Amino acid sequence: MNLADNLAEESWELLQRVRERAPLVQNITNFVAMDAAANAVLAVGASPAMVHAVEEVAEFVTVADALTINIGTLSSAWVESMRVAARTAARLGKPWVLDPVGVGATAFRRKTATELLDLRPTIVRGNASEIIALAGLAQARQKGVDSTQTTAEAEASAMLLARTLGGTVVVTGAVDLVTDGTRTVRIANGDPLMTRVTALGCALTAVTGAFAAVEKDALLAATAATAVFGLAGETAAKAARGPGSLRAALMDTLHGLDAAVVRAGVRVEASSPST
Numbered sequence: 001m002n003l004a005d006n007l008a009e010e011s012w013e014l015l016q017r018v019r020e021r022a023p024l025v026q027n028i029t030n031f032v033a034m035d036a037a038a039n040a041v042l043a044v045g046a047s048p049a050m051v052h053a054v055e056e057v058a059e060f061v062t063v064a065d066a067l068t069i070n071i072g073t074l075s076s077a078w079v080e081s082m083r084v085a086a087r088t089a090a091r092l093g094k095p096w097v098l099d100p101v102g103v104g105a106t107a108f109r110r111k112t113a114t115e116l117l118d119l120r121p122t123i124v125r126g127n128a129s130e131i132i133a134l135a136g137l138a139q140a141r142q143k144g145v146d147s148t149q150t151t152a153e154a155e156a157s158a159m160l161l162a163r164t165l166g167g168t169v170v171v172t173g174a175v176d177l178v179t180d181g182t183r184t185v186r187i188a189n190g191d192p193l194m195t196r197v198t199a200l201g202c203a204l205t206a207v208t209g210a211f212a213a214v215e216k217d218a219l220l221a222a223t224a225a226t227a228v229f230g231l232a233g234e235t236a237a238k239a240a241r242g243p244g245s246l247r248a249a250l251m252d253t254l255h256g257l258d259a260a261v262v263r264a265g266v267r268v269e270a271s272s273p274s275t
């Protein structure tokens with residue numbers, strides 16, 4: 001199968017499936033991202049719920065179609081909620097997505113992320129620095145080595161992390177990379193202005209939860225979510241006057257994406273299975 005040939009069409013089909021099924025996506029996310037993430041999930045046609053109290057988090061996972069966990073504004077009370085939610089999702093076989101915001105920055109984030117990795121997220125989505133840091137943690141128990149932060153090393157880190165987890169890893173940036181350790185996809189959508197709006201990566205993580213809820217192949221789900229989000233961002237950037245109008249235009253564009261725009265606009269490239 002030629003993976004890349006089908007990915008634009010696959011992205012459109014998965015977006016339609018999200019719109020038809022409107023999956024319920026539970027997000028334990030940060031205070032900065034809550035609004036953008038909930039609105040982006042709504043804009044792709046899914047249903048967001050920001051539920052994080054330890055008293056109700058497990059009960060909510062049982063009704064949710066997917067869970068996303070983001071450590072952006074971490075505090076100790078939330079760590080237990082994250083553990084309980086991830087454990088419940090894992091037990092019930094529900095897809096869950098980890099966003100390791102700033103994981104390299106502090107010992108608290110490193111410890112929390114390491115514990116969450118042990119609960120085997122279906123998908124990890126972060127920027128290059130975060131994925132490099134996380135792969136270093138995963139590897140540290142085996143070899144105790146760290147990486148420096150080049151694009152090439154982010155790719156190696158993503159592959160290592162995906163193989164260690166048995167999951168899918170998404171690295172976002174100028175080019176996005178999605179890998180399950182065997183199949184690797186690069187997505188050339190997006191616009192640099194997206195880095196001037198906070199929490200768009202976090203919003204993409206929540207949207208990835210929506211796609212993972214409707215597609216069991218996590219590599220396909222993550223690729224479609226990332227491509228659709230990047231395409232909406234770049235389309236919106238053409239009309240935007242700056243970060244504020246980009247944010248609004250991104251929500252409008254996500255909501256209005258049609259088959260012609262997705263089929264013509266998604267720019268993906270896939271590598272054949274490696275050894």
Ligand SMILES: Nc1ncnc2c1ncn2[C@@H]1O[C@H](COP(=O)(O)OP(=O)(O)OP(=O)(O)O)[C@@H](O)[C@H]1O
Pocket residue numbers: 101126127128172173174175176189190191192193194195197198199200201202203204226229230233
């Ligand atoms: N230089 C760039 N050119 C084009 N698109 C980009 C660029 N940088 C990021 N993007 C896009 O912006 C979106 C968010 O990715 P980014 O890597 O900025 O996430 P992040 O660092 O986790 O963001 P945040 O922590 O603020 O939520 C993705 O769709 C990505 O493709």
Ligand SMILES: Cc1ncsc1CCO
Pocket residue numbers: 030032033072073101198199202
């Ligand atoms: C700015 C910021 N600080 C903690 S989380 C967050 C949102 C982007 O990740």
Ligand SMILES: [Mg+2]
Pocket residue numbers: 099101102126127201202
């Ligand atoms: Mg981020």
